[in-house]
Amino acid sequence: MILLAELAAWIVRAALISWCFSGVEVFALLTPLEQGYLHTNFSRYLLFFIASLFINILASGLPELKPVKMHQFCKKVEYYFTDTWTTLNFLLQGSKNQKIKRNIIVLSGLKKICIPIDMSHLFIENTEPIKKVEYIKTIIIMIISLVLMIIAPIGIMKLYDYIATVLILLGMPEKFAGHIIFDTSIILFYFYFIGPYVFSTLDYKNSSAIIFSKQILNDGNYAVYESPIMPFLQGCPLGMAHKGKIFVNSLISKNQNILSYVIAHEEGHIEDHYNNIMRNFFSPVIFPWIVYISVLIIDYLHFVGKLHYTYWKLIIVAVSVICLILIIFIQIEQKCQQRADEFAIRKIGIDNAIKALQELAYGDIMLPEKYKYRYRSQAIKLIERLKQK
Known part of the structure; x- marks a missing residue:
């Protein structure tokens, strides 16, 4: 049986990368086609399509289509119902933890969690029988994502071209208009699609614990949930707080x-x-856009001649600021x-x-x-x- 849900998530991730990556080469959109290395729109489109697939492979590897063999004897078995979008968000993050084995065939429906006696791995799979409608939902998601991944470069390139034209008509320098679009793409690409799921495991921990958890008590003003997946997450967190709820590791839930x-x-x-x-402050709602506005201000001062710098100096300053932020x-x-x-x-x-x-x-x-x-x-x-x- 092919793991259609894993394939669907892989295609959706590639489509999102394709959308963002299409803005990276925006400078060529502001110059005649014959002046660049890419002489036709089709060559650019092909570049973006291949690049999105390549980056997706680097970020999350190839999709795992073959089910892994599960242990016959489970120490603990639990069942959780997840809908299409919840499961997709969980799978979008790729295989972040090799101790969590996923045999998820379709996106929505009842999921079974199995923890073997030796606690070596955690297995997640769909419960049988799987309804036909669940197959149909998963396949529809795959088709829509594939179409979006194919047409995204053309649509985004046209959109950026139109935005750049409007910015130039408003009196902005041509190169600065290009930088606005470029900076926007980088911010969206890194902070919302790559950073949370590749360079950080925080979002993976939060979403995994939230999806696969059950309430065990209500401690005053806060509900407490037990998550069987937390012992297998990086760092093995004993507890975490998320949006006014508390999630605890199943290994400590019996020790009062x-x-x-x-x-x-x-x-x-x-x-x-x-x-x-x-x-x-460091949430996706505030911090990325503070960085975005700061970069735009620096770009604007540079293009109007009030700030002079070389790209090497800019890189050194950027790295220094990032290190300072990390230390803080x-x-x-x-x-x-x-x-x-x-x-x-x-x-x-x-x-x-x-x-x-x-x-x-x-x-x-x-x-x-x-x-x-x-x-x-x-x-x-x-x-x-x-x-x-």
């Missing part, structure tokens, strides 16, 4: 002491205005974690916090080995700090 501490810690993140400001982000993240710990300690008390951390450090929690020692060292440091109070 650790569970109480993790829930209180995540509540600390939700209640912390300092953390919310940081998250909002890491420092703020550490501060937010510390404030969340302090909130948890105030809520459950120092004695209960120490007990929970001791069980996390020395207990029999079945964490993966490479993460067990990291959490143990963190817990021991926090215990020592608490005992000094």
